[in-house]
Amino acid sequence: MPVHTSNSSQGSPGRGLGLGLALGSALAFGGSGVAAKPLIEAGLDPLHVVWLRVAGAALVMLPVAVRHRALLRRRPALLAGFGLFAVAGVQACYFAAVSRIPVGVALLVEYLAPALVLGWVRFVQRRPVTRAAAVGVVLAVGGLACVVEVWAGLGFDTLGLLLALGAACCQVGYFVLSDQGSDSGADAPDPLGVIAYGLLVGAAVLTLVARPWGMDRAVLGESASMDGTAVPAVLLLAWIVLIATVVAYVTGVVAVRRLSPQVAGVVACLEAVVATVLAWILLGEHLSAPQLIGGAFVLVGAYIAQSSTPAKAAPEPVAAGGAERDVATRGTAV
Structure with a gap:
């Protein structure tokens, strides 16, 4: 079922604030892998690090969840989806990936998400996309080939690359679900409440998967x-x-509400730049010249893909004789 982004925030006085929040979210998210990798190398299992991250953040956001407890009745599917994909899925796949491949490479693979969105629109929903968007996808995929050095027979751990790709798939859900219900006016779910319950759901899921009682707490x-x-x-x-x-999710979701997933996603591409630079400085993970060039192509391709509106298709009538919907409204249709 298509999910349309809101038009209301476009050109609003809060756009500058939204851009600032999106930038802050990118900077905050960008430092997660650099901080997590030393813990993993010290002896903590990647899933245990993810559980500590999500469970700790859920505890911080618990008062917010109590305040917005009506969301459990009004939006149970949204909360479950956000917790499963945008929280547990993205973080588990990403942290597992950085335990096997460099932080910068894992994030650049994750930024195939815009290409995956357009691939879903074009081949699953069978809806046309713009030529510029297709060019963005080609650039992103070509850049990724340089990042993973396909000419060397995939110089990185194959499982690590697949985990990073899994994070990319879950990231699609993050941007779409963050905007869910933003055009419902007064009935729109509060983004802070969605984050709080998403973290609680994510913590519950990860508790079953990670089994934290076996964690080496001495580390x-x-x-x-x-x-x-x-x-x-x-x-x-x-x-x-x-x-x-906490800061990254709060600023990120509020930014999506003010800007739309497309614009916020474009700014979020800076996360990969921040993570790569920090990993270079703090972890000594140096990328080769072809990898840096490929990373630039990935980010440029992601920018083009996310900033290109899907091409208009002939409107289709809604079932039961309702009004017609344009599937190419401003923003992403997934």
Whole structure:
């Protein structure tokens, strides 16, 4: 079923604030992998790091969930989907990926999400897309080939690349679900409430999957190494929970509401740049010149793909004689 983004925020006085929030979200998200990888290398399982991140953030957001408890009755499917895909799915796949491949490579693979959105629109829904959007997809896929160095027979761990691709699939759900209901006026679900319950649902799902009772808690009382520099593990965990999760999700979802998933997604491409630079400086993960060029193509392709509106198709009547819908409204139709 198509999900249409809201037009109401386009050109509004809050657009500048929305861009600022989207940029802040990209910066906050970009630091998550850099902080998580030392914890994983210190002995924590990637799923345990994800569980600590999501469960800690859910605890911080618990008062917000209590305040918006009516959402459980009004939007149960939205909360379940957000928790499963936008929280548990993205984070579990991404952290598992960075445990096997460089942080920058994992994020660049994740930014195939715009191409996946357009692929769904074109081949599953059988709706036309613009020529510019198709060019963006080609650039992103070609850039990804350089990032993973296909000429060397995939120089990276294949499972790690597949996990990063799984994060890309879940990221599509994040942008779409963040905008769900934004055109419902006063009945639109509060984004903070959606985040709070999404984190609670994600924590519940991850508890079953990660089984945190088997976690090596002693690691949290020690130091982790960031390219030879000892950093308290609990400090890294605090950064992951408070900044890279609570702040990142809150600013990201509010930005999507003000800008639309397309525009917010374009700004979010800076997350890959931030993560790559931080991984280079703090973890010593250097990318080769072809990989950097390929990464630039991925981001440019993602920008073009997300900023290109799907081509208009002939309107189709809604069942039961309702009004006709234009499937190419401003924003993403998935």
